[in-house]
Amino acid sequence: MLTATHLLALMPVILVAATVLVVMLGIAWRRRHTPAALVTAAGLGLSLLALLLVSPMAPIETPLMVIDGLALFAMTWILLAALASIGLAHAYLGGFAGPREEFYLLLLSATTGAMVLVASRHLATLFLGLELLSMPLYGMLAYAFHERRSLEAGIKYLVLSAAGTAFLLFGMALLYAQSGRLDLAGLAASLVEPGVWALSGAALMLVGLGFKLSIVPFHLWTPDVYEGGPAPAVMFLASVSKLAVFVVLLRLVLAVPAFQGLEGVMGALALISMLVGNLLALAQSNLKRLLAYSSIAHFGYLLVALAVVNGATLETGMVYLVTYLVATLGALGVITLMSTPWRGEEATALHEYRGLFWRRPFLAGVLTVCLLSLAGIPPTIGFIGKFYIIALGVEAERWWLVAGIVLGSAIGLYYYLRVLVTLYLPGPRMPRFDAPEDWHRRAGGLVVVGLALLVLLLGVYPIPLIESLEWVMAMKRA
Amino acid sequence: MEIAFYLSGGVAVLATLGVITSLHPVHALLYLIVSLIAVAMVFFALGAPFAGVLEIIVYAGAIMVLFVFVVMMLNPGPLAKARERAWLRPRIWLGPSVLAAVLLAVLLATLWRGDPGPVVEGEMLTARAVGTTLFGPWLIVVELSAFLLLAALVTASHLGQAGSSREPDPTTAREES
Numbered sequence: 001m002l003t004a005t006h007l008l009a010l011m012p013v014i015l016v017a018a019t020v021l022v023v024m025l026g027i028a029w030r031r032r033h034t035p036a037a038l039v040t041a042a043g044l045g046l047s048l049l050a051l052l053l054v055s056p057m058a059p060i061e062t063p064l065m066v067i068d069g070l071a072l073f074a075m076t077w078i079l080l081a082a083l084a085s086i087g088l089a090h091a092y093l094g095g096f097a098g099p100r101e102e103f104y105l106l107l108l109s110a111t112t113g114a115m116v117l118v119a120s121r122h123l124a125t126l127f128l129g130l131e132l133l134s135m136p137l138y139g140m141l142a143y144a145f146h147e148r149r150s151l152e153a154g155i156k157y158l159v160l161s162a163a164g165t166a167f168l169l170f171g172m173a174l175l176y177a178q179s180g181r182l183d184l185a186g187l188a189a190s191l192v193e194p195g196v197w198a199l200s201g202a203a204l205m206l207v208g209l210g211f212k213l214s215i216v217p218f219h220l221w222t223p224d225v226y227e228g229g230p231a232p233a234v235m236f237l238a239s240v241s242k243l244a245v246f247v248v249l250l251r252l253v254l255a256v257p258a259f260q261g262l263e264g265v266m267g268a269l270a271l272i273s274m275l276v277g278n279l280l281a282l283a284q285s286n287l288k289r290l291l292a293y294s295s296i297a298h299f300g301y302l303l304v305a306l307a308v309v310n311g312a313t314l315e316t317g318m319v320y321l322v323t324y325l326v327a328t329l330g331a332l333g334v335i336t337l338m339s340t341p342w343r344g345e346e347a348t349a350l351h352e353y354r355g356l357f358w359r360r361p362f363l364a365g366v367l368t369v370c371l372l373s374l375a376g377i378p379p380t381i382g383f384i385g386k387f388y389i390i391a392l393g394v395e396a397e398r399w400w401l402v403a404g405i406v407l408g409s410a411i412g413l414y415y416y417l418r419v420l421v422t423l424y425l426p427g428p429r430m431p432r433f434d435a436p437e438d439w440h441r442r443a444g445g446l447v448v449v450g451l452a453l454l455v456l457l458l459g460v461y462p463i464p465l466i467e468s469l470e471w472v473m474a475m476k477r478a
Numbered sequence: 479m480e481i482a483f484y485l486s487g488g489v490a491v492l493a494t495l496g497v498i499t500s501l502h503p504v505h506a507l508l509y510l511i512v513s514l515i516a517v518a519m520v521f522f523a524l525g526a527p528f529a530g531v532l533e534i535i536v537y538a539g540a541i542m543v544l545f546v547f548v549v550m551m552l553n554p555g556p557l558a559k560a561r562e563r564a565w566l567r568p569r570i571w572l573g574p575s576v577l578a579a580v581l582l583a584v585l586l587a588t589l590w591r592g593d594p595g596p597v598v599e600g601e602m603l604t605a606r607a608v609g610t611t612l613f614g615p616w617l618i619v620v621e622l623s624a625f626l627l628l629a630a631l632v633t634a635s636h637l638g639q640a641g642s643s644r645e646p647d648p649t650t651a652r653e654e655s
Contacts, residue, residue: 002614002615002618010618017621017625020625024632062618063616063618064615064616064618064619065618098636098639099636099639102632102635102636105629105632106632106633106636109625109628109629109632110629112625113622113625113626116618116622124616124619125618125619128619128626129622131626132622132625132626132629135626135629135630136629136632136633138633139629139632139633139636139637142633145636145637
């Protein structure tokens, strides 16, 4: 039974869900773009405050969800990433010719799904959270459905995500057939020595989640969806959706022994993801496609943390995830600003960024910092993440994986630097795309500058991030 | 009862194959209805009559009939009559009918032999048990499903509106045609 304590613990999720209803009723009453965005941001902000209030009470277990340190940590970053997406979406949608307010509805619903997903301790909430995260994303990616590319992105994501879900459900059915339980604790207890069925179930679930994370054999949708979807939707997809799915995969790996039996598989997937992702990114002349392949490579690095399960897995995984999240949000944020306001096309081709430094020096600086962080150069936060991952691999003596990371990073450096060089070349006299004149005074400008500062700050002084993760770990042990 | 499970399962697989190999949507839908009824029979054979009845009422009964109606009403016109006559040829309805007849035979045979009870072990799941679970500890799942439907509805209504925003520019229109 749900008690008052449980409801209080779920308050952050409930607040976001309530905001969906408020925004929907607001739209039904009167269509206003800016108030809808403000209400959305306020709801997400309230939810962040509620997280602060709930955190002293953690960990709390409700019948289907658990609000523990990991869930609180992930929810905080989900909400921050959603806020960043909204800050950029508002200016971007200013030029959109159709109804704009539905975007916020979809974004809020997807955020609710992501928050449920990271807090799930039962396969039912895991499945529904994942669906609630993916379903609005179809709408967000196909939001500018008059454009062929956007519609294509939405449909591709829909079809492949449905295929992934089918794998996931089949895997769950196999786990249930072996153990008769659906909650993670029960699964962990009854599958101490996983049989063939449990292992195949876990493998199928890994396939299903791998689709969402775009790990290599399941990555084919990624570049097209990144390229076609509206930039704020892609920001949300690349940050919130991937973060939530990775956290739930981390939870499964840490809790259920059947997943730890797949260490070898995960290692192999990690290796091919980082190599294939980086190699394919080399040939890209489109910035969004390049970031898509780079995200494939980054999830290859992240899988290393899951392939080596020991005491440091959780900390390493989360540090790397945060570094990826902040830098990706920043880089995609700059693309969004360049394409703002919406006019049917986006500034995605690399040559549109030629000479950006001479026109918009600060914006070029933000992109530079974020790309350097993705490449893992100090003093950015990306270096800290790479350091953690390599330390984990070396400690576990998984030399193949470490070699893969080093090789992948070396290849990665080449294409990130190629973009950076383009930024500082002399530019064309009449650029087709440019950020709005007053971009730094708008919400979106503040968001990208803030993200770039965060990348630098956490790169120089990562103690707050590490301390908050130690708090998460302490709660796990207690 | 075990044979009922396997027969219905086989029918479900064959009917689903029919769904994905049929070229015409109406044929596919006929097979899909048979497939759903077969799945309902599987539920009955497993001792979950509530799930079986829901499967029939909700899927085969409401949703699929709606699908069939919509597909049949999509292109009304002078050709519609000839097309409907074509649908009544045996080649089209024979497959689903045979599969449905197998299901009927399974049902009758099971009824004829009296009720031997579910063979698969476990207690019978009643509507009451499902209800108390759903609206007790699983309340959050019900709410989440509601939000899932809401999100789907918003997506569908946004994508479904035609021509409310700007006209498609002539270059893309030419590409499409």
